[in-house]
Amino acid sequence: MASQETGEAYERQNVHKVYQEIAQHFSATRYKPWPIVERFLTSLTPGAVGLDVGCGNGKNLMVNRDVFIIASDRSENLARIALQHQPHSTVVADILDLPHRDASFDFAISIAVVHHLSTPARRVQAVAEIMRTVKHGSETQEGGKVLIYAWALEQKNSRRGWDKGDEQDRMVPWVRKGDRPQTFHRYYHLYAEGELERDIDNAGGRVLESGYEKDNWWAIATPKTAHDV
Amino acid sequence: MKVITANFVTCAVKECKTSPASFPLHFQDAELEQQELDFQPEFIRNILPRIDWEALRTISNELGFPSLPDSKPEGDALENEQTLRDLHRLLLETQVTEGKLTCGNCGHSYMIKEGIANFLLPSHLV
Numbered sequence: 438m439a440s441q442e443t444g445e446a447y448e449r450q451n452v453h454k455v456y457q458e459i460a461q462h463f464s465a466t467r468y469k470p471w472p473i474v475e476r477f478l479t480s481l482t483p484g485a486v487g488l489d490v491g492c493g494n495g496k497n498l499m500v501n502r503d504v505f506i507i508a509s510d511r512s513e514n515l516a517r518i519a520l521q522h523q524p525h526s527t528v529v530a531d532i533l534d535l536p537h538r539d540a541s542f543d544f545a546i547s548i549a550v551v552h553h554l555s556t557p558a559r560r561v562q563a564v565a566e567i568m569r570t571v572k573h574g575s576e577t578q579e580g581g582k583v584l585i586y587a588w589a590l591e592q593k594n595s596r597r598g599w600d601k602g603d604e605q606d607r608m609v610p611w612v613r614k615g616d617r618p619q620t621f622h623r624y625y626h627l628y629a630e631g632e633l634e635r636d637i638d639n640a641g642g643r644v645l646e647s648g649y650e651k652d653n654w655w656a657i658a659t660p661k662t663a664h665d666v
Numbered sequence: 667m668k669v670i671t672a673n674f675v676t677c678a679v680k681e682c683k684t685s686p687a688s689f690p691l692h693f694q695d696a697e698l699e700q701q702e703l704d705f706q707p708e709f710i711r712n713i714l715p716r717i718d719w720e721a722l723r724t725i726s727n728e729l730g731f732p733s734l735p736d737s738k739p740e741g742d743a744l745e746n747e748q749t750l751r752d753l754h755r756l757l758l759e760t761q762v763t764e765g766k767l768t769c770g771n772c773g774h775s776y777m778i779k780e781g782i783a784n785f786l787l788p789s790h791l792v
Contacts, residue, residue: 483708483709483712484709484711484712484713484715484716485716486674486713486716502706502709503708503709503712505670505674505709505713505716507671507674507675509785511786513782513784516782517780517782520781520782523703523704523758524703524706524709524758526667526668526670526671526674527782528667528671528675528782528783528784528785529782529783529784529785529786530678530785530786531678531785531786531787533792534678534679534680534785534786534787534792535678535785536675536676536677536678536776536785537674537675537676538676538683538689539683541674542674543716
């Protein structure tokens with residue numbers, strides 16, 4: 438996956454098309470927000486406005502009805518399922534070209550999304566695009582907070598059983614159940630320990646907190662200010 | 667797409683982000699629908715400080731609604747239940763189901779179909 442163009446074509450085939458196909462069944466298996474995501478969203482001030490980039494079926498839109506979230510997904514079929522969660526809003530958008538103004542949001546989440554971008558440069562670009570949209574901190578104002586999750590390479594107790602030192606770029610099967618079961622393969626980049634923090638740093642973010650939950654690495658970050666550089 | 671959404675989206679083209687003409691995007695051929703939602707006065711009160719009032723007035727005019735007041739309701743005005751109900755109706759209950767959102771800078775139009783705006787760019791604009 439050397440260039441930007443091949444990266445894009447590759448993801449179209451191995452990520453975007455697959456989610457369009459499996460949207461219904463995928464959604465039926467995803468209903469509970471993860472604890473750290475829930476904690477992050479419930480800690481927000483009522484009236485805060487933010488983004489859910491790569492919202493999938495919108496399961497994280499159910500957590501807090503006192504904030505307003507503009508959710509987006511690359512898959513129209515998933516975005517359509519997410520639409521039902523009030524009082525929020527859902528649009529179709531690409532993580533690398535978000536339709537939002539600079540430095541205008543109080544928070545953003547992107548849960549299990551950046552691991553679908555197929556080159557190191559595109560993953561950093563995706564994080565930078567999210568960072569661009571949240572408020573910058575100053576002496577009088579706290580910066581916007583971004584929560585990002587990515588699938589971990591280190592998950593030896595999961596049913597996949599991968600661990601440190603294993604291949605990080607993988608095609609992961611999804612079996613769509615039904616009368617005629619069908620297997621689809623999605624591309625993933627599995628994040629090694631420390632890699633998410635490094636990507637955030639390269640994308641202009643300052644990591645405030647980070648950790649590991651349910652086979653995923655997560656980090657909360659804010660845009661770097663003059664003090665950080 | 668709820669009317670409030672137009673207050674928080676702009677053109678997806680990178681070069682347009684720095685142009686004031688790219689915000690708000692302009693509705694064209696909009697078909698509207700009212701969707702009844704629970705009235706939460708606290709939500710409207712809390713969200714109002716985050717609304718760009720000028721942009722909302724522009725959008726509301728383009729959609730053919732009666733003019734909004736020149737300035738954003740503040741202080742005592744937010745105790746008036748009718749004011750909050752009107753805003754609830756405009757921001758959350760009014761849905762644009764079909765139509766286009768057009769950028770005032772580059773002229774690109776984003777389609778709204780069955781209530782969802784699609785901001786994916788054609789390859790020549792990426």
